[in-house]
Each structure stands twice: as structure tokens, then as C-alpha cells.
Amino acid sequence: MLKIIKYVLLDIVRSRTIIGYTVFLMLATWGMFMLESNPSKSMLSLINILLIVIPLVSIIFSTIHFYNSYEFMELMLAQPVKRSTVFAGSYAGAALALCMAFIIGTGIPLVTFDSSGAAIALLISGILITLIFVSIAYLCAALSRDKAKGTGIAILSWFFFAIIYDSLLLFILFLFADYPIEKFLLALTFFNPVDLVRLILLLKMDVAALMGMTGAVYSQLLGSVNGMLIAGLVSIIWILWPFALAMRIFKRKDI
Amino acid sequence: MFFIPFWLLHFSSVTANVITVLPSPNAIAKAIAESSPGDTIIIHSGTYREGNLKINHSLTILGKGLPVIDGQHKVEMLSISAHHTTIKGLRFINSGKSNSDDLAAIKLYSTKHVTIQDNEFDNNFFCIYLLNSDSCTITGNDIKGYAVNEQSSGNGIHLWKCQHAVIKDNTVSGHRDGIYFEFVTDSRIEKNKSFSNIRYGLHFMFSDRNAYSNNRFYHNGAGVAVMYSKNIHMTGNTFDLNRGSAAYGLLLKDITDSRIISNRFEYNSIGIYMEGSNRIIVSGNNFHNNGWAVRILSNCESNEIVRNNFTANSFDVSTNGPASSNTFHNNYWDKYEGYDLNRDLAGDIPYRPVSLYALLMERIPFALILYRSFVVTIFERMEKIAPAITPVDLFDNQPRMKPWKL
Numbered sequence: 001m002l003k004i005i006k007y008v009l010l011d012i013v014r015s016r017t018i019i020g021y022t023v024f025l026m027l028a029t030w031g032m033f034m035l036e037s038n039p040s041k042s043m044l045s046l047i048n049i050l051l052i053v054i055p056l057v058s059i060i061f062s063t064i065h066f067y068n069s070y071e072f073m074e075l076m077l078a079q080p081v082k083r084s085t086v087f088a089g090s091y092a093g094a095a096l097a098l099c100m101a102f103i104i105g106t107g108i109p110l111v112t113f114d115s116s117g118a119a120i121a122l123l124i125s126g127i128l129i130t131l132i133f134v135s136i137a138y139l140c141a142a143l144s145r146d147k148a149k150g151t152g153i154a155i156l157s158w159f160f161f162a163i164i165y166d167s168l169l170l171f172i173l174f175l176f177a178d179y180p181i182e183k184f185l186l187a188l189t190f191f192n193p194v195d196l197v198r199l200i201l202l203l204k205m206d207v208a209a210l211m212g213m214t215g216a217v218y219s220q221l222l223g224s225v226n227g228m229l230i231a232g233l234v235s236i237i238w239i240l241w242p243f244a245l246a247m248r249i250f251k252r253k254d255i
Numbered sequence: 256m257f258f259i260p261f262w263l264l265h266f267s268s269v270t271a272n273v274i275t276v277l278p279s280p281n282a283i284a285k286a287i288a289e290s291s292p293g294d295t296i297i298i299h300s301g302t303y304r305e306g307n308l309k310i311n312h313s314l315t316i317l318g319k320g321l322p323v324i325d326g327q328h329k330v331e332m333l334s335i336s337a338h339h340t341t342i343k344g345l346r347f348i349n350s351g352k353s354n355s356d357d358l359a360a361i362k363l364y365s366t367k368h369v370t371i372q373d374n375e376f377d378n379n380f381f382c383i384y385l386l387n388s389d390s391c392t393i394t395g396n397d398i399k400g401y402a403v404n405e406q407s408s409g410n411g412i413h414l415w416k417c418q419h420a421v422i423k424d425n426t427v428s429g430h431r432d433g434i435y436f437e438f439v440t441d442s443r444i445e446k447n448k449s450f451s452n453i454r455y456g457l458h459f460m461f462s463d464r465n466a467y468s469n470n471r472f473y474h475n476g477a478g479v480a481v482m483y484s485k486n487i488h489m490t491g492n493t494f495d496l497n498r499g500s501a502a503y504g505l506l507l508k509d510i511t512d513s514r515i516i517s518n519r520f521e522y523n524s525i526g527i528y529m530e531g532s533n534r535i536i537v538s539g540n541n542f543h544n545n546g547w548a549v550r551i552l553s554n555c556e557s558n559e560i561v562r563n564n565f566t567a568n569s570f571d572v573s574t575n576g577p578a579s580s581n582t583f584h585n586n587y588w589d590k591y592e593g594y595d596l597n598r599d600l601a602g603d604i605p606y607r608p609v610s611l612y613a614l615l616m617e618r619i620p621f622a623l624i625l626y627r628s629f630v631v632t633i634f635e636r637m638e639k640i641a642p643a644i645t646p647v648d649l650f651d652n653q654p655r656m657k658p659w660k661l
Contacts, residue, residue, distance in 0.1 A: 037657075038589045040567035044627075051629055166630040173622055182621045189624060198627055206626065209546030209569035211498040212524030213620055 001085050001092075004076065008093025011072075012065065018097050021057055025049075025105025039114040043122065046106070047201055050126055051194055054102065055133045056158050062094045062137030063154040067147040074255060087138075087250045091243060095134045102126050121204035125197040128235045132193040133158070135242040142246040142253070165192045190231075193238045200231045273297060278322075281305055290314060292337075298322045298345065310335045318344030321375065326350040326360070336364040343372045350379035357409065359384035363391065371396065381409035382430070390419040400429035402453045410435040411452070414442070422447060432458040433475065440464050447471075455480045455506075456497075459487065467492065478503040478523060487513040495521040503528040504545065510535060517661065520545055526568070529555045538562050541661050547573050547613070556580045564658045565589060565608070569626070572608035572649070575617050579649040583608060587655040592639075601653035609645050611638040 012018050028049060032042040069090060076086045106126060110119050140154040169188060172181070189195040203210065272294045276282045278301030286296050292312040300320030307330045310316075314337065322345055326332045329351045333342065347360035359381035363369055367389045376382040376398040383393055393412060402408030411427035412434045414420055420442040426449075427433035433449030436442070437460040444467035449456035456472030459465070459481040466488040472479050478497035481487055487510060494504030504523035505515070510532040517539040520526035526545040527537065530552045537560045542548035548568040549560065553576030560581065565571045566589045585601065586608075593602040612631055616622050625631055638645060 038566065041589050047627055048629065048632060162629060166625060166628040169625055170628075170630060173619060173625065177619045182624075185621065185624055195628070199624075202623075202627060206546065206569040206623075208498055208522055208524050208544060209623060209626075212500055212502065212546045213623060 001089050004081075004086060004089030005093045005096065007072075008069065008090055009097055011069070012093060012097040017061060018101050021061070021098075022101040022105040025102060026109060029106045029109040033109060033113040039116075040118075043114070043118055043205070046110070046122060047198075049106075050122065050129065050201075051198055052162055054126060054129055055162055055194060058098050058130050058133035059137045059140070059154045059158045060151065061098065062134045063141045063151050064147075065094050066090065066138060066141035067150060077255065083251050084247060087247050091134065091138055094137075095131055098130045098134060099127050102130055118201070118204045121201055124232075125200050128200075128232075128239070129193065129197045131239045132197075132235060132242075135239050135246070136193075139242040139246040139249075142249040161192050161194045166195065169195075190234050193235060196231055196235050196238065200228060200235075203227050203231065271295065275299065277301070278303060283308055283324075287314070306330050308333050310337050310340055313337045313339040315341040316343070316345070317341075318346070318374075321346050323348060324360075326379070328352065331356070331358045331360070331362055333361040334364065335361065335366055335369060338367045338369070340366070341370040341372065342374060343370070344374065346375040346377070347379060347382070348377045350381070352380040352407070352409075354406075357381055357384065357413075359409070359413070362386065363388045366391065370394075375399075376411075379409070381411075381413050382427075383412045384410075385414045385417050385420065387416045388414075388420070389417065391417065392421045392423075393425060394421070394423045396425045398425060398427040398430070402430050405431055405453055408453060410458075411449070414439045417442065421445070427456075428452065432456075433472070434458070436460065436462040436465065438462060443467070445469055450474045452476065458482075459484050463487075466490070471495075472504075473497065475502075477501055478506060480506040480508070481510055481513075482506075482508040483510075485511050485513070489513070489515045489518060491517050493519045493521070494523060494526070495519070497523045498546075499524060506530075507532045507535065514538075515540060519543070520548065525550050527551075529558065531555065533557055535559070536561070539659070539661055540564070541566075542571075543567055546570065550574070551579075551581060552576070553578055558582070559584070561585055562655070562659055563587070564661060566658065570610060570613040570616075573613040573617060574609055574646060574649065577646050579646050581649070583649065583651040585653045585655055586651055587658045588651065589658075591654045591656075593654065595656045600656045602656055605650040605652050606654040607639070607642060607645055607650045609649055611635050611644055614645060 032045050036042045073086050107123050136157055137154050141150045144150045189199060274286045274290055274294060274296045276286045276296060276298045283303055284305050295315040297317050297319055300322045302323040302325055304325045304327055324332050324345055324347050326349045328349050332347055332350060350360045351358040360376050360379040361371060362384040365387045370392045371383055373395040378401055382398045385391055398411045408431040410432040411430040412422060414436050416438040418440050423445045425447045428451045431453050433452045433456045435458045439462040442465045447470045450473045452475045454476050456475035457479045461483050463485045468490040471493040473496045475497050479494060497504055503525045504520040505527045507529045511534055513535045515537045519541045521543045524546045526542045526548040528550045531554050533556045535558045540563045542565045545568045547570045548565050550573045553574055558581040561584045564587045571588060588606050588608060591602055591606045593604040595602050612635055
């Protein structure tokens with residue numbers, strides 16, 4: 001397995017896309033902190049990158065990577081290696097490469113400029129969201145043998161999670177504003193990994209406002225360490241279930 | 256006849272006695288009974304359980320080695336109705352509890368020039384209670400309580416109908432209100448620390464012409480409340496960590512002609528909440544990391560919010576109506592994205608501190624759950640470019656480009 005990860009990783013790094021991604025993240029982060037004297041404001045811009053760009057890059061890159069390494073996987077499977085090992089190795093390689101890109105690109109400049117709790121939360125959420133979207137990408141790729149179709153599903157699911165889902169929530173919010181839908185709405189945010197990660201950041205950056213909410217739901221669930229823990233745990237579930245499902249499909253597939 | 260008062264004064268100063276009290280049953284009561292006006296009673300360390308002690312003539316009572324006056328959860332320990340009395344260096348514990356009598360550790364009844372200094376208070380109902388008193392000084396006291404709820408607890412320092420009081424360098428915690436003022440005028444509150452009180456760190460009711468400066472109020476249930484008063488000067492205070500659904504750094508209700516200058520508001524749910532307040536100058540304050548820095552209801556008029564720093568707040572300003580006759584001028588807003596071509600440190604395009612989402616949340620508070628979402632960010636941008644919903648006349652015409660050094 002380690003060997004597979006090593007080969008996948010070497011392959012990815014050689015492709016230069018990942019290097020371009022790292023450089024982009026680095027430039028963006030440095031730029032934001034250099035141009036803006038106030039670190040809290042740069043953090044806000046970084047959040048938008050985190051919630052939009054990172055999922056997009058993660059999901060598209062991983063899907064394409066999966067299809068491109070199909071031949072490699074076929075070759076591996078001709079050897080006495082388990083399918084699950086090959087699949088997990090490929091996943092780990094891609095996830096590791098993207099996480100490293102994020103840590104080097106955003107993490108290092110971030111920590112040098114601002115090592116507050118919010119910065120750490122941003123870093124952790126970045127890693128979480130990368131892993132989640134690599135999982136989703138692998139699920140999309142496992143669903144279809146056709147590269148165009150798989151990539152299409154991947155882009156669509158990014159669009160859904162990053163933009164459509166929140167628009168729907170906003171719509172529900174307006175429509176049912178007169179009803180007690182707090183709990184329902186909170187539950188709905190747990191079904192979108194982007195919202196989940198945003199919640200972690202919100203808990204770190206806007207505690208004072210969250211604590212000011214009327215209604216015990218928020219203060220009990222969110223106004224404490226508990227909220228952070230729950231959101232973290234659910235995001236781990238969000239890493240695991242698409243991956244597990246993809247693995248299942250991949251195992252039974254006729255390659 | 257004219258000479259007699261001078262002569263008397265001279266005489267009394269020579270013969271002022273010093274009475275020493277050592278622990279024995281009713282020792283303090285005896286000493287008070289034996290003393291004559293102007294005497295000094297020195298109480299040595301030990302525990303004294305003497306029920307209620309009344310002081311009807313002026314005395315100086317000093318504790319040596321922090322003697323303990325224990326009310327045994329039954330009585331009010333000291334009832335003072337004499338002018339020019341000093342209480343210093345005592346430790347008061349376990350006063351009685353009664354909402355009908357407002358039992359306190361020390362209560363002053365219509366006195367003048369009484370000093371209560373460097374005492375300790377632990378587990379009392381009310382601690383220092385001033386009724387109808389003039390020119391009293393309360394300094395350096397350490398007050399600690401263990402209040403659980405508002406109904407069963409009293410205030411740390413409670414003043415009712417007083418004038419010219421000075422409250423300085425005290426530490427108050429664990430009571431209903433740390434410091435409470437009702438019908439108090441021309442008084443000063445300085446350098447106190449008031450924290451972890453159930454309701455307010457400081458509470459003003461119908462108290463005009465007071466000043467409080469360089470105090471710190473933190474972790475209080477609802478922050479500091481100033482209500483129905485005029486001419487209050489609030490300078491150099493720190494209001495922080497007051498969090499909760501009804502918690503404010505500073506709550507202003509029906510306050511007029513007051514000044515809020517050079518204070519710090521940090522990590523509060525709401526920094527300043529203004530309701531029915533007019534002609535208040537808010538200047539030189541730091542608002543940092545609050546949920547809402549300023550929430551100003553539309554029944555506030557002619558307030559001036561100038562030269563403050565607003566940094567890292569979730570929302571800068573929020574209001575509940577379209578009209579605003581308040582002035583926002585020359586503040587530093589970290590969310591401002593304008594430019595400054597002539598480099599006079601004032602931004603060339605106005606800043607609108609009320610964001611679309613802050614307004615939305617006035618209507619639907621739990622919309623906060625979607626805050627900082629990409630979709631919401633897009634809506635906010637659109638509103639910034641073409642304001643349609645946010646109050647038209649609420650803007651800072653000259654937003655400062657760099658933070659003020661405060």
C-alpha cells in the first residue's frame with residue numbers, strides 16, 4: 001500500500017498541476033496578508049477561497065487523476081494485490097498531495113502572519129474540506145467509467161454543495177421564517193460538507209454573535225466546544241461515507 | 256458664644272479615646288456603648304458573632320489582622336446612622352438574607368462623610384448599602400458573593416438616593432448587580448473591577464450627572480446597564496466578555512446628553528446597545544471582536560459616533576428601522592473597501608456600516624447560521640454596489656483609512 005501511495009504521489013507531483021495549485025494558494029495567501037494590514041480582513045477573503053476554490057480544485061483534480069491512473073490501476077490489479085489496497089492507495093496519494101499543497105501554500109504563510117485560534121481553525125477546516133471533496137470525487141469517478149460523465153458529475157456536485165444548497169437553505173429560511181425551523185435548518189447544514197466547514201469557522205470567528213442568539217438550540221449546541229466537536233465528527237463522516245461507497249462500487253466493478 | 260464650638264473641637268481632639276477590642280462575647284457592642292463621639296475602636300483579629308451592631312455617633316473602627324464579623328446568615332451586621340464614621344480593615348461574612356428588609360453587611364442610613372475602606376466581604380446578601388447618604392467614600396473593598404439567581408441575591412455595592420459618592424478601587428463579583436445606583440447624583444466610580452455578576456456589572460437607574468472611568472466590567476450576565484439618566488460620563492472603561500442572548504457590553508436605555516469616550520468593547524455579544532437615547536457622543540472607543548459592535552435602534556436621535564475603531568466584529572452596526580438621524584463620522588472600519596486618492600486618510604467613498612445580512616437578521620435572528628456562506632457574500636456585495644435595502648442615510652462619509660491609535 002505504501003508503495004502504491006509513493007508511486008501515485010510521485011506521479012501527481014510530476015504532473016505539475018499540483019505545483020501550480022500550491023503556487024496559486026501561496027500567492028493568494030501571501031498577497032492577501034501583504035496587501036491588507038488588518039489580518040482579520042484577510043481571513044475573510046481566505047474563507048471564500050476555502051469554501052469555493054479548494055473544493056473545486058480538489059474535486060476536479062481527483063476525478064481527472066482517477067481516470068488518468070486507470071491504466072496504472074489495471075496494471076496493479078493484474079498483480080496479487082487487493083482491489084481495496086489499490087483503491088485506497090490511489091485515494092491516499094491524491095488526498096495527501098492536495099493536503100500538502102494546501103499546507104504549504106496556505107498553511108505556512110497563514111501561520112507566519114496570524115497564529116490565532118481562527119487561523120488554526122482555518123487550517124484544519126482546509127484539510128477537512130480537501131479530504132471530503134477528494135472522497136466525493138472518487139465516488140463520482142467510481143460511478144461512471146466514462147471520463148466526461150464522471151467529471152460532469154463531479155463539477156455538478158461541487159456546484160450543488162458550494163452554491164445551490166445554500167441558496168436553497170436561504171430560500172427555506174425566508175419562506176418559513178415565521179415557523180420554528182431553527183433545529184431543522186441546523187440539521188440541514190450538517191448535510192452539506194461546505195456548510196459544515198463554514199460552521200467550524202463561524203464557531204471560531206463569530207462566537208460572540210452566536211452566543212447572542214436567542215433560543216437555546218444555538219447556545220447549547222454551538223456556543224461551546226461541543227459544537228466544534230460535533231461539526232468535526234460529522235465532517236469525518238463526510239470523508240468516510242463517500243469513500244466507503246466508492247470502494248464498494250470499485251470492488252464489484254467489472255474493470 | 257462664638258468661641259465655644261472651637262474650644263469644644265479642640266477639647267474633643269485631645270481626649271479622643273482609643274478603645275481596643277479583643278475577641279470575647281459582645282466585645283464590639285460593649286466598646287461602641289462605652290465610646291463617645293470621635294473615638295477610635297481597634298478590633299483585633301478573631302471572629303465576632305454579635306448580631307446587629309448599631310453605630311449612632313461618629314467613630315473610627317479599624318480592624319487589626321482582618322477580624323471577621325460573622326452575621327451567621329441571620330442579621331445585618333453594621334447599621335450606621337452617624338456622620339464622619341470610618342470602617343476599615345474588617346472582614347464581613349454571612350449576612351442574613353431577606354428581600355423585604357434588604358439585609359446587608361454594612362448599611363448606611365442618612366449619613367454624611369462615611370468612609371468604608373479596605374474591607375473584605377464574603378457570602379453576604381447585599382454588601383455595602385447606602386441609603387440617602389451624602390459624600391461617602393467606598394474604596395479598596397474586596398467583595399465576593401456566590402449568587403445563583405436574580406431572585407435570591409443582592410447587590411455588591413448598592414446606592415439609593417445618594418449624592419457625591421466616590422466608589423474607587425473595589426472588586427465585586429458573584430452578586431446580582433456589582434454596583435447599583437438608583438437616584439444617585441454627582442458621584443464617581445473609578446478603577447473598580449466588576450465581574451461574574453448574575454445581572455449587570457454596573458446598573459444605573461434615574462441617576463444623573465455621574466461619571467465612571469477606568470473600570471473593568473467582564474463576564475457579567477448582561478454587561479453594564481445605564482438607564483433613564485442624563486449627563487453620564489463613561490471614560491476609559493473596559494467592557495468585555497459579556498456574552499449571551501441578552502448580554503451587552505453597555506446597554507443604554509433612555510440616556511441623554513452623555514459621553515462615551517476612550518472605552519474598550521471586546522468579545523461582547525453586543526458592544527453598545529442604544530434604545531431611546533439621544534445626544535450621546537461615542538468617540539475614541541475600540542470595538543473589537545464583538546458580535547454586533549453597535550446596535551442602535553431607530554428611536555435614538557442625534558447621537559454622534561465619531562473617531563472609533565471597529566475591528567473584527569461580526570457585524571459593525573445594526574438597526575431596526577429605515578430612518579436614522581445619528582451621525583457616523585471618521586471611524587475606522589476594517590470592512591471598508593474604498594480608496595483614498597488624495598491621501599488625507601479619509602476614504603473617498605462613504606462606508607455603510609449596516610450590512611444587508613445584519614438587517615436580515617433583525618427579522619430572522621437564526622439566519623446567522625448561513626452567515627459567511629458564499630451565496631450570502633454575493634448578496635452582500637450586490638447590496639454594497641447598489642444599496643436598496645440598507646438604510647440610505649446611515650453612512651460614514653469619511654471613513655478613516657488607518658486605525659486610530661487609541
